[in-house]
Amino acid sequence: MKSGIHPEYRPVVFRDKAGGLAFLTRSTATSIHTVDWEDGNTYPVIDVEISSASHPFYTGTARVLDTAGRVERFQRRYGLAGTVPGTAR
Numbered sequence: 001m002k003s004g005i006h007p008e009y010r011p012v013v014f015r016d017k018a019g020g021l022a023f024l025t026r027s028t029a030t031s032i033h034t035v036d037w038e039d040g041n042t043y044p045v046i047d048v049e050i051s052s053a054s055h056p057f058y059t060g061t062a063r064v065l066d067t068a069g070r071v072e073r074f075q076r077r078y079g080l081a082g083t084v085p086g087t088a089r
Contacts, residue, residue, distance in 0.1 A: 013037060013045045 007028040013035050015022040024037060027046075035045040 011041075011043050013043045015045055015047050017047050017049060019050075 007030075009026055009028055011024055012027040012029055012031070013022055013024050014027075015035070022035075022045075024043065029044075029046050031044040031046050033045050033047075034042050037043050
């Protein structure tokens, strides 16, 4: 690696504002905000909107789309008017 051109790689705390999860990792991200961590040291903190603690996919609260129900609702609403000529139903 060429010296002097890369950002500093240091410990940073990422904190999920919605889920309450915070974890310490290494990053080149910078922040003017700091937090006192469990080990007694002060680290820069990056607040994120969503993480695995609050994302619906990871928490199990994701909505499952009912494609069969959508097709039936479409056919009730529009009937057979949308069928292709020459195809049997």
